Every structure is written in C-alpha cells, then in structure tokens.
Amino acid sequence: MLKRLGSWDVLVIVVLAIVVIVSSATVEGFASARFWGFLLLDVIPIAFIALPMTLVIITGEIDLSVASVLGLSSAVMGQMWASGVPLPAILPIILLLGVVCGAMNGLFVTGFGLPSLAVTIGTLALYRGLAYVVLGDKAVADFPFSWTGNMIEALPGTTVPWVALVVLGLAVVFGVVLHATPIGRALFAMGNNDQAATFSGISVARTKFWLFVLTATIAALAGFFWTMRYASARADNGAGLELSVVAAVLLGGVSIFGGRGTLVGVMAGVLLLITLRNALQLADVPADTLTVVTGALLIISVVGPNAASMIRARLRRRPPAATPVAGV
Amino acid sequence: MSTPTKAVAPLPTRPRGDVRGARRLFLVRELGIALVLVLLIAVTTIYNPRFLNAQSRKDLMLGASILVVLAVGQAIVVITRNVDLSVGSVLGLSAFGTGKLFLAVPDAPIVLALLAGVGLGLVCGIVNGALIAVARVPALVVTLGTLYVFRGIDHSWAAGQQINAADMPSGFKRMGTQTLLGIPILALFAIAVLLIAGYYLRSYRSGREMYAIGSDPAAARLSGIPVGWRVFTAMAVSGGLAGLAGVLYAARFGTLDAAAGNGIELQVIAAVVVGGVAIFGGSGSVYGAALGALLLSTIGAALPVLRIDPFWQQAVVGALILAAIGMDRALTARIASRLRGRRATGA
Numbered sequence: 001m002l003k004r005l006g007s008w009d010v011l012v013i014v015v016l017a018i019v020v021i022v023s024s025a026t027v028e029g030f031a032s033a034r035f036w037g038f039l040l041l042d043v044i045p046i047a048f049i050a051l052p053m054t055l056v057i058i059t060g061e062i063d064l065s066v067a068s069v070l071g072l073s074s075a076v077m078g079q080m081w082a083s084g085v086p087l088p089a090i091l092p093i094i095l096l097l098g099v100v101c102g103a104m105n106g107l108f109v110t111g112f113g114l115p116s117l118a119v120t121i122g123t124l125a126l127y128r129g130l131a132y133v134v135l136g137d138k139a140v141a142d143f144p145f146s147w148t149g150n151m152i153e154a155l156p157g158t159t160v161p162w163v164a165l166v167v168l169g170l171a172v173v174f175g176v177v178l179h180a181t182p183i184g185r186a187l188f189a190m191g192n193n194d195q196a197a198t199f200s201g202i203s204v205a206r207t208k209f210w211l212f213v214l215t216a217t218i219a220a221l222a223g224f225f226w227t228m229r230y231a232s233a234r235a236d237n238g239a240g241l242e243l244s245v246v247a248a249v250l251l252g253g254v255s256i257f258g259g260r261g262t263l264v265g266v267m268a269g270v271l272l273l274i275t276l277r278n279a280l281q282l283a284d285v286p287a288d289t290l291t292v293v294t295g296a297l298l299i300i301s302v303v304g305p306n307a308a309s310m311i312r313a314r315l316r317r318r319p320p321a322a323t324p325v326a327g328v
Numbered sequence: 329m330s331t332p333t334k335a336v337a338p339l340p341t342r343p344r345g346d347v348r349g350a351r352r353l354f355l356v357r358e359l360g361i362a363l364v365l366v367l368l369i370a371v372t373t374i375y376n377p378r379f380l381n382a383q384s385r386k387d388l389m390l391g392a393s394i395l396v397v398l399a400v401g402q403a404i405v406v407i408t409r410n411v412d413l414s415v416g417s418v419l420g421l422s423a424f425g426t427g428k429l430f431l432a433v434p435d436a437p438i439v440l441a442l443l444a445g446v447g448l449g450l451v452c453g454i455v456n457g458a459l460i461a462v463a464r465v466p467a468l469v470v471t472l473g474t475l476y477v478f479r480g481i482d483h484s485w486a487a488g489q490q491i492n493a494a495d496m497p498s499g500f501k502r503m504g505t506q507t508l509l510g511i512p513i514l515a516l517f518a519i520a521v522l523l524i525a526g527y528y529l530r531s532y533r534s535g536r537e538m539y540a541i542g543s544d545p546a547a548a549r550l551s552g553i554p555v556g557w558r559v560f561t562a563m564a565v566s567g568g569l570a571g572l573a574g575v576l577y578a579a580r581f582g583t584l585d586a587a588a589g590n591g592i593e594l595q596v597i598a599a600v601v602v603g604g605v606a607i608f609g610g611s612g613s614v615y616g617a618a619l620g621a622l623l624l625s626t627i628g629a630a631l632p633v634l635r636i637d638p639f640w641q642q643a644v645v646g647a648l649i650l651a652a653i654g655m656d657r658a659l660t661a662r663i664a665s666r667l668r669g670r671r672a673t674g675a
Contacts, residue, residue: 108650117411117468118607118653121597126646132639240591243472256466288483288586295476302465302473310464 008253008305009265016272023279030282037159041152041229043274045070045222045238047267048167049245050252051174052215054266057249058178059208060191060258061109061116066219067241068127069101071234073223075131078140078233087147091224098220099213101127106212110205116212124242131235140233151228163225175263183207191258247294248273251301273297357604357612357656361619365626372630379633386512388629390504390580393514394419394573395621398592399599400518400525401569403617405562406600407529409542409609410460410467412563415570415596417478418452419589422574424482427491427584430500438500445575446568452478453567457560467563475593479586486586493582504579514576518618521569525614538562542609598645599624602652606660624648 024031049066056063073094080090101123108119155162178184190197190204198204227233252269254261276297277290372379398415405412422445429436429444452474459470493501503513511519529535541548541555549555578584603620605612624645631641 108654112654112657114653114657115607118601119650121594121601122646122649122653124646125594125598125642125649129640129643129646133637133643136637136639243475247472247476250469256469286484286487288480291476291480291483293480295473295478295480297473298476299459299465299470299473302469303459303463306464 009262009268011304012252012265012268012272012301016268016275019272019275019279023275023282027279027283030279033159035278035282037154037161039274039278040164041161042278043270044161044163044167044229045226045241046244046248046274047171047270048222048225049215049219049241050248050266050270051167051170051263052211052218053245053249054252054254054261054263055174055178055187056116056211056215057246057254057256058191058258058261059187059211060194061208061211062120062246062256063105063116063212063215064120064242064246065101065105065123065127066215066222066245067238068124068131069098069216069219070223070226070238070241071236072101072127072131072134073097073220074227074233074237075135075235077224077227078138079134081143081233082140087143094220094224095217098217101220102213102216103209105216106209109212110209128235128239135233135235137235141231143228143231143233148228148231151225171263171267178263187211188259191255191260193259244273244294247298251297253301253305256302269301357659358616358619360655361603361616361623365619365623368623368626368630372633376633379630382510384629386507388626389515390512391629392622392625393512393518394576394580395592395595395599395625396518396618397521397569397573397576398596399603399617399621400521400614401566402596402600403603403605403612403614404525404529404538405467405566406597406605406607407542407609407612408538408559408562409545410559410562411471411597411607412453412456412467412566412570413471413593413597414452414456414474414478415566415573416589416592417475417482418449418567418570419574419577419592420586421452421478421482421485422446422448422571423577423584423588424486424491424574424586426575426578427495428485430496431491434495434497436497438503441500441578442572442575445578446571449571449574450564450568452571453564454560456567457563460563461556461560467559479590483586489585491584496578496582500579501582504576504582514580517572517576521572522614522618525565529614534558534561539610542606542611544610595624595645596621598649602648604652604656606656607653611660620652 029035049070053063053066076097077090077094080093081087085093105116105120105123108114108123109116151163152161154160155165178187186197186202186207189200189202190207194204223237226237230237248270249261249266250256250269251273252261252266254266273294276293280290280293369380378384398419402412402415425448426441426445429441433440456467456471456474459465459474460467506513508516529538537548537553537558540551540553541558545555574589577588581588599621600612600617601607601620602623603612603616603618605617627644627648628641631638631644
C-alpha cells in the first residue's frame, strides 16, 4: 500500500524531470533564466493555495471557494486603495477578511454538518458576488510601483522571485507538519475515518474549522499578491483558479476521498502543470490544446493509480477491491 | 429483489406508514421553493406591473428553458451521488456543432440539428460515464477533467471563428423565438424533458434504483442493482441533455463562439441544490431542480426591475444555495428524529 503511494509521487516527479529535459533540448527559450522567473511568478498563486488545499483534501473535505476569496480580497483592496487607505493598513484588513470567509466555510461545514462540496460551491458564488458588489466591473490599477515592482522583484543575482522562496519555505513547513507531526497524522486519520479519529481523541470538527480558516486566509493573501503582480484590482481576478488548484493537488497523487497523499507529490504536480503549459506555449502550441492537456493530465492522474491497482489485484488472482463507484 | 430497493429508497412509489414523513418532506421542499418563487414574482410585479406583461413573461420562460434542461440532467446525476461539472463545455461543443452543421448544410432540417446536438452530447456523456463506471474514478474528478478537455476541443474546433445569426436558417431561428399557445417552443422542450424524466424517476424500477444508489451505493450493489451501469446511464443522459441544451442555445442566441455556456455548470448545480436535491444523493426530484432553475433565472430578471444593482445577483445566488442546504439539513434532521421516535414507540 505505502509502496504504491510512494510510486505515484515518484512517477509525477519523473514525468516532470522528463518534461523539463525534453523541453530544454527542443523548445527554444525554455532553458533561459528569464523564462523560469516568469514561470515561477505564474506558479505562485496556485502553489500557495495548493498548500492548505492539500491538507483540506487529505481530511476528506474540499474548498472550492478559494478563487472567489482571492477575487473578493482583490476587490476590497482596490476599493480601499481608491478611497485613500494606505497599503500597509490594507494588508491586515485583507488577512482579517480571509479569516472571516474561512470561518464562515468552517462554521457551515463543521458547525451545521453540511457537505463542504455544497457549502463551498455556495460561498464560491457568494464571495465572488460580493466582490462584484464591492468593486463592480471597475479596475483599480494605480498602485504605487514601489509595491507592485517589489512584489515581483527577483533575489539579487538571480531571476528567482523572492516570493517564490517564501512559498517554498512555507511548503517545507507544511510538509513537515503533514508528515512528521501528530497534527499531520491526525489529518490523515480523519481523512480515512472521521469516526475512528473522533474516538481516538482527535477533535475533528475543530481541526477542520481551522483548516478552512487557514485556507481562506492564504487565498486572501494570494489575492494581495495577485493584485500587486498584475498591478490591477478587479472583481474577476483569479476566476476559475479553484479548478487549477484542485487539479494540481489531485495530479500530485492526493486522493479525492481523503486520507492519502504527500506534499512533495503536490508540489511536483503544481510544477508539472505549469511547466507543461509554458513549454507548450513557447513551442507555439495553441492555448486550446493546453486546456485539453490540463484536463487529460487530471483524468490520467486518477485513472492511472486506479488502473494500476486493478491490474495488480487481477494478477494476484483476487477480485479487485470494492472501491466506491458513486462518489463525489 | 424489490424489497431492499424499497427499503433504501427515500421516496418509494407507494408510501406506507413510517415513510410518509419522507413524502411530506418532498412536498415541503418543492412547495417551499414554489412559494419563494411566487413571492418574488408577486413583489416584483407590485413594484413594476410590467414585469408580468406578455413580452417579459416570454423572456422569463426563454431564459429559464435552457437552465431547466441542464438542471434535469444534473438532478438525475446528483441523485445517484455523482456530479457532472462538464455540462457547460458539452453545451458549448453542441451549440457550436449546430452552427457548423448549418454552415455546411444550410437547408438541413431542424430535426437533424437536434439529433446531431443530442448525439454529440451523448458521446461526451458516454466518455464521462465510461471513465466513472469502468475506471472507477470519482465523477467530480472525471468531469472536472472533461470540463477542460471538451472546452479545449471546442476552442480548437472553432479556432477563433464566430458563427453569426445570419448563417442560421430562419426556420431554426424562429424555433428560438416563436410561441405556441403563449408558451415559447424552447420552454415546451424543457417541459417535455422535465415530465419524461420525472415520470421515469418516479415510476420505473431503474429510476427508483437511481435513488437507491444515491442513498447507499454499497447497499445498492449488495441488493443486486447494476450500480455501474445505472451511473453510466445517468452520465450519458446528462450529456445528451446538455447536447440538447446546446441546440436550444444556438436557436435562441444565433451568434455563437467557442465560449458558449462557459461557467454555466455552477448555475446548474446551484439550481439543483436550491431545488432540494441533496448533494450527496438519494433524495430530491427533477421538479424541484426545475423550480430551482426557474427561481434562479427569475432572480436574474427581477433584480434590475427592482432597481437592485445587478452586481448583487451572484451574491444572492450564493446566499440562496447556503440557505437551501441549511434548510434541507434542518428538515432531514427533524424527519429522522420523528421516524426514530415512532419506531421507538413501536408504531
């Protein structure tokens, strides 16, 4: 069992390595340092939100409202900046906004016992709707260059943006918490069996509540970064990003049913998704084909492990384990 | 064979004794939405009587028709504890395909366009269903993937091309605007789909089995229901209906590009959930889903009349979803505790 899980992560990493090697050899401009700088800037919002999303999916829940929280935080930023609030004062308000949005998700899921899929589809519409209420279809773009420029600044002597390093550091923290602490083991336990986890003394509801708060807070921060990176606050910023984040997490080998997955796999999944897209873009493959590739990768990532385990089960001449077919 | 099916289905064909509570729940759900809908229309009409004149009645029905067709398909899928996120992409593919068909064969009969659209949707649905039933992959993930894949195919097929209303034969465009006895033809399609699906789910054994699967997939399998096959059918039907919705979309709007129906999947799921279909399957009805679709599109039409900033629309939809699932949970909990009480007293 453990061996198989490990091998999916390894496979994603191997595929990533192959894509990188083949692309640098065949696609012009792929190996350039400048290109990698841009690549990393593109990957940051997805990678950042994928960190808490991994934990949420491992506990067997899902949060589809992240992109809307990102949009709402961008809209609130724009409106406040337009009415003269300085940026250092806006940042804590954005964080608070994330906490409130996440607390609302968490309350509905853990307090009222509602399925997170339905709740976060609801708040996906609600938060995005509020973003439009706050800013309408205007765009606020007159942010000072001292902030917007600084946000995409590279580390001295390299083309690596400093924010990428921050996300990498956070990824290490998340990885250690998930794989080497009691908290992480508790998350896996609830993903495998909520009730068993409760009976072994884990406060499932409280942990899940704070996970939703964490996820939305990070999504709100990602909204701050997004707004600075593109120097534009709009209500529709990041629309549809939730699908990319979920796709990246699942591609990284996290089970949608919860209880299985690794953070290294997820980071490899995020990088694979973005690298492949950018390589194809550089190779002048039309954008529509990229959409097909993203979707196909996602399907392969779930069909692959399932098919492998089915074949293995058949080889052992045992009937395949009854996995739930109908499941959301 | 049929006994276990009845035992797990929340809405048996012949309600008896302790399941009458469930039947009442059915009524509460549907009537609740209908009441909200009537209230909304009443308030809006009092505010501005023109809201219910012939033209805007027609617009209201036209706007709801496509969403109702999609919601019926989605309801069947959700009842089996699955979900189909790819409907917007299938709609786009089928709408563009319809346009292409009329470009290639300008005097193609309307029936051919309908068959082609439904067929195209059916193929998409079969792909979804096969992946879910054969490869045993959760529907959420598969249809999230095919949402991208179908939309991507649509885009590369269109290659930036736009089909204009002038390219469509006038007979086909008339289908999108004409009325029969005061009801738009598109709405007649939606009503027919709704009645057929409603009758099937209520009165056919395989329809009842859809509920059984959604209530408890493992129990359904143990009682001999071909779970994989039923789920496959539900996905294929949802694809076919999304294909039909694409043809209706083409008839209504005439001007088509590859972005048709982009993002509509969330509206459809919202309609289904607001209509009282439980997101984890096993309960609800297509009538509720259709009422949900009607309510959502009426809100869209009513906000500007009530002089509420149209930017509020999406926020209202979100709040409605939360209210609907919250209310549903409260009702279910009440019915469950009542059932327990009755059983405990031996009644």
